Amino acid sequence: MIAKVIVDVPSRATDRPFDYAIPADLYGWVEIGSRVGVPFGGRVLQGFVIGLAEFADIDESKLKPIAELLDHIPPLSPDLVELAQWISDKYCCALTTALQAMIPSALKGKADSVVTLSEDEDTALFSNAVYSEAPWLAYIRASSGPVRMAALQERFPADAAAIKQAVKLGALTEQVSIRDRLAVRKALTVFPPEQAALAQEALANYPARAAKQRDVLRYMLEHPEPIALTALVEALSTTSATIRAVADKGWITIREVEQQRDPYAGRDFKQTEPLPLTEGQQAVYEEIAEALDAESSRVFLLHGVTGSGKTEVYLQTIERCLQHERQAIVLVPEIALTPQMVERFKGRFGDSVAVLHSRLSSGERYDEWRKIREGRAQVAVGARSAVFAPFPRVGLIIIDEEHESSYKQEESPKYHARDVAVRRARQHGASVVLGSATPSLESYAAASRVLSPTQTDASASSRTPGGAALLAMPNRVGNRPLPKVHLIDMREELKAGNRSMFSRQLHEALLDRLEKGEQSVLLLNRRGYSTFVMCRSCGYTAQCPHCDISLTYHQKSRVMRCHYCGHAEQAPEKCPSCESEHIRFFGTGTQRVEEELAKLFPGIRVIRMDVDTTTEKGSHEKWLTMFGERKADVLLGTQMVAKGLDFPYVTLVGVIAADTSLHLPDFRAAEKTFQLLTQVAGRAGRHELPGEVVIQTYNPDHYAIVTAQHHDYAGFVQEELKHRRFMSYPPFCRLIVVTLSDEQLTHLITAGDKLAATLRQLAYESGVKGSIDSDGTRFIDILGPVASPIPRMKDRYRFQCMVKYRGNAGAIELLKKAIAMLSGPQGQPPVQLSVDVDPQVIL
DNA sequence: AGCACGCCGACT
DNA sequence: GTCGGCGTGCTC
Numbered sequence: 001m002i003a004k005v006i007v008d009v010p011s012r013a014t015d016r017p018f019d020y021a022i023p024a025d026l027y028g029w030v031e032i033g034s035r036v037g038v039p040f041g042g043r044v045l046q047g048f049v050i051g052l053a054e055f056a057d058i059d060e061s062k063l064k065p066i067a068e069l070l071d072h073i074p075p076l077s078p079d080l081v082e083l084a085q086w087i088s089d090k091y092c093c094a095l096t097t098a099l100q101a102m103i104p105s106a107l108k109g110k111a112d113s114v115v116t117l118s119e120d121e122d123t124a125l126f127s128n129a130v131y132s133e134a135p136w137l138a139y140i141r142a143s144s145g146p147v148r149m150a151a152l153q154e155r156f157p158a159d160a161a162a163i164k165q166a167v168k169l170g171a172l173t174e175q176v177s178i179r180d181r182l183a184v185r186k187a188l189t190v191f192p193p194e195q196a197a198l199a200q201e202a203l204a205n206y207p208a209r210a211a212k213q214r215d216v217l218r219y220m221l222e223h224p225e226p227i228a229l230t231a232l233v234e235a236l237s238t239t240s241a242t243i244r245a246v247a248d249k250g251w252i253t254i255r256e257v258e259q260q261r262d263p264y265a266g267r268d269f270k271q272t273e274p275l276p277l278t279e280g281q282q283a284v285y286e287e288i289a290e291a292l293d294a295e296s297s298r299v300f301l302l303h304g305v306t307g308s309g310k311t312e313v314y315l316q317t318i319e320r321c322l323q324h325e326r327q328a329i330v331l332v333p334e335i336a337l338t339p340q341m342v343e344r345f346k347g348r349f350g351d352s353v354a355v356l357h358s359r360l361s362s363g364e365r366y367d368e369w370r371k372i373r374e375g376r377a378q379v380a381v382g383a384r385s386a387v388f389a390p391f392p393r394v395g396l397i398i399i400d401e402e403h404e405s406s407y408k409q410e411e412s413p414k415y416h417a418r419d420v421a422v423r424r425a426r427q428h429g430a431s432v433v434l435g436s437a438t439p440s441l442e443s444y445a446a447a448s449r450v451l452s453p454t455q456t457d458a459s460a461s462s463r464t465p466g467g468a469a470l471l472a473m474p475n476r477v478g479n480r481p482l483p484k485v486h487l488i489d490m491r492e493e494l495k496a497g498n499r500s501m502f503s504r505q506l507h508e509a510l511l512d513r514l515e516k517g518e519q520s521v522l523l524l525n526r527r528g529y530s531t532f533v534m535c536r537s538c539g540y541t542a543q544c545p546h547c548d549i550s551l552t553y554h555q556k557s558r559v560m561r562c563h564y565c566g567h568a569e570q571a572p573e574k575c576p577s578c579e580s581e582h583i584r585f586f587g588t589g590t591q592r593v594e595e596e597l598a599k600l601f602p603g604i605r606v607i608r609m610d611v612d613t614t615t616e617k618g619s620h621e622k623w624l625t626m627f628g629e630r631k632a633d634v635l636l637g638t639q640m641v642a643k644g645l646d647f648p649y650v651t652l653v654g655v656i657a658a659d660t661s662l663h664l665p666d667f668r669a670a671e672k673t674f675q676l677l678t679q680v681a682g683r684a685g686r687h688e689l690p691g692e693v694v695i696q697t698y699n700p701d702h703y704a705i706v707t708a709q710h711h712d713y714a715g716f717v718q719e720e721l722k723h724r725r726f727m728s729y730p731p732f733c734r735l736i737v738v739t740l741s742d743e744q745l746t747h748l749i750t751a752g753d754k755l756a757a758t759l760r761q762l763a764y765e766s767g768v769k770g771s772i773d774s775d776g777t778r779f780i781d782i783l784g785p786v787a788s789p790i791p792r793m794k795d796r797y798r799f800q801c802m803v804k805y806r807g808n809a810g811a812i813e814l815l816k817k818a819i820a821m822l823s824g825p826q827g828q829p830p831v832q833l834s835v836d837v838d839p840q841v842i843l
Numbered sequence: 844a845g846c847a848c849g850c851c852g853a854c855t
Numbered sequence: 856g857t858c859g860g861c862g863t864g865c866t867c
Contacts, residue, residue, distance in 0.1 A: 039866095041867095
């Protein structure tokens with residue numbers, strides 16, 4: 001038998017299966033999805049088995065055997081392997097990158113070697129004076145078992161060559177194996193006597209002087225449950241030796257037991273019962289339930305206004321899904337994965353919920369993942385990568401806030417969780433629910449008939465077989481009104497002599513809430529901005545020496561850091577360019593707002609949430625809890641205060657400046673602004689107390705702001721679609737951005753021009769219409785190369801080409817072909833190439 | 844990605 | 856005459 005193995009080398013040259021012989025003792029254990037250690041080019045690497053075959057594709061004499069099998073249960077199932085292949089195809093990434101993204105990072109094994117003295121070693125070799133006096137040799141001799149090579153390297157850094165030589169000559173035997181980054185945590189556990197009666201008798205006759213041992217045995221008889229050794233030691237203030245002594249006499253047993261790192265251990269989640277559904281919720285629920293009962297793979301776009309009770313619909317459809325003995329996955333944007341959210345799921349489904357998000361330690365994440373893999377969880381709630389939760393029979397995938405750009409991974413594999421979810425659901429006959437108060441234009445266009453057939457992106461609708469069904473929940477639970485939104489023209493404020501960052505109306509509204517003891521949320525929309533250092537005399541800004549980007553100032557450490565390469569330097573006292581002392585750190589903005597609040601409203605209690613105050617683990621949670629307990633009057637922050645929060649005493653939402661995200665050079669700028677305003681407005685008046693929203697802007701006539709004021713999603717979409725059609729942007733076409741980078745500008749220019757020319761030639765040959773204005777259903781257009789928005793990063797220059805296409809223009813295949821044509825015989829590209837299919841941020 | 848093999852400068 | 860620089864090439 002032959003195993004087809006993808007080795008863990010993420011390069012184009014090795015992005016194909018390699019054949020390995022399956023040794024007799026692993027026969028039947030190696031499956032599709034197994035993780036193995038294989039010899040590859042003189043070293044041992046981790047790899048994934050993606051296929052089994054009777055015969056090898058190459059000369060059998062060249063075959064090497066699989067060195068080891070790394071897990072008893074394969075970490076991946078065949079359907080996930082297939083999904084990885086689809087991702088690798090669609091998003092142009094190495095298959096190993098896609099596979100690796102599906103398993104917790106704890107399972108990223110690396111080669112680890114140990115050495116022992118060879119049994120039959122030629123003693124002459126070691127009697128050689130050079131060796132016999134070597135301290136490293138003495139060290140190996142002195143140790144009882146094999147010695148880790150890494151330990152030798154650390155202890156005797158100067159002797160690396162000699163040690164390698166000894167291995168080469170056969171005096172030392174080296175054994176390489178794959179070691180995981182993190183192991184399953186185990187703890188010694190004490191088990192009670194199996195035959196209590198006998199033990200009881202023994203207790204009575206226990207040697208008089210062994211009082212402590214008697215304590216142990218008595219305890220275990222009184223509490224006949226397994227207990228951690230350490231806990232027992234503490235409970236009886238004894239030592240492990242005493243306990244072992246009892247075990248040695250055979251009365252109790254001590255065994256290693258696998259532990260669960262439970263991030264929510266010790267937390268009591270109050271169990272909740274399903275709430276009665278409103279008419280609107282009921283209708284939506286029944287539609288989805290019908291698909292679940294029929295086990296047909298359908299996609300629903302659930303457009304429900306803020307406060308319309310989407311979460312309750314999720315909970316009850318999951319319930320229905322579980323009744324069919326199928327599992328459910330809930331994706332939530334990282335930022336919205338708050339304790340509040342987790343509580344709702346744990347409260348309804350208890351222990352069968354596994355939570356996966358980036359704030360967990362890698363050990364915790366590994367254990368939550370194992371809970372899914374081993375069938376101890378039926379519901380997975382998590383960020384983007386939870387779409388890969390290793391359930392055997394997925395019945396439902398819910399994507400909350402589906403418009404969030406964080407569902408697109410920025411690093412390779414640059415997948416979009418929404419599209420992966422649709423694909424995975426199809427494999428399992430599962431349904432997908434995309435929920436949002438402000439659906440992305442792509443999803444909305446796919447689900448409604450906004451676009452005529454010729455304008456519709458054909459491949460988008462093929463992504464969602466039969467098209468997505470649009471479900472609407474236009475009313476809030478309890479028919480509470482959406483909050484009244486006031487637009488304030490800040491130009492008028494200035495004219496009236498108000499130079500403060502608070503308009504008179506916002507000022508008054510805040511004062512009013514303070515008097516009533518109600519709470520306010522203030523949003524500072526500063527997407528795309530960060531703290532930077534600038535000289536007020538000469539305009540000098542601190543730049544990264546390796547990247548064309550401003551350094552970000554971190555107040556705590558007084559260090560300036562580059563977000564892209566990690567370069568860090570001390571913040572200067574004087575301007576390095578003009579020696580002036582007027583060098584300033586342009587703060588987060590939230591800080592300035594906080595100061596101003598303190599000045600205007602003496603005694604006001606403000607919680608500020610931004611990158612500075614939420615980096616610590618659990619701090620995010622801490623602030624929100626405090627706010628929930630009404631220990632503050634104002635929650636002030638950036639985007640993170642806009643998402644998913646639900647506090648009953650919040651009756652005022654203020655947006656300091658709505659426009660900052662409006663004029664970013666990104667075609668989604670208006671959409672992002674509309675979404676943010678709508679989302680944050682939705683934080684107000686969710687319960688008995690009515691809400692009010694004040695939006696300050698310099699563009700009170702902009703459609704994104706006006707439609708947000710009137711909670712008019714349809715109006716926004718209509719206007720935005722006009723622009724997208726005119727400019728030929730999604731959903732009227734699809735995009736691919738190829739970024740080329742190299743240390744040498746000349747190389748880069750040559751390669752960039754060549755890539756664009758090849759693409760244009762291939763597009764022309766394939767007969768796809770090349771004009772943007774073409775009314776054909778297929779078109780492809782290649783733009784660039786142009787300098788990237790960050791023209792230099794980590795000392796490498798960067799260019800990009802954009803491919804716009806519509807229909808099945810085969811753009812991805814064309815691109816792959818073009819890259820292959822530019823690459824060398826082993827597939828090595830002339831410069832570094834990175835492909836982003838369906839990019840979310842075009843900055 | 845690594846690591847090996849392979850062809851040209853500063854040392855014993 | 857050798858040690859070693861890192862430029863192509865291959866890994867079942």
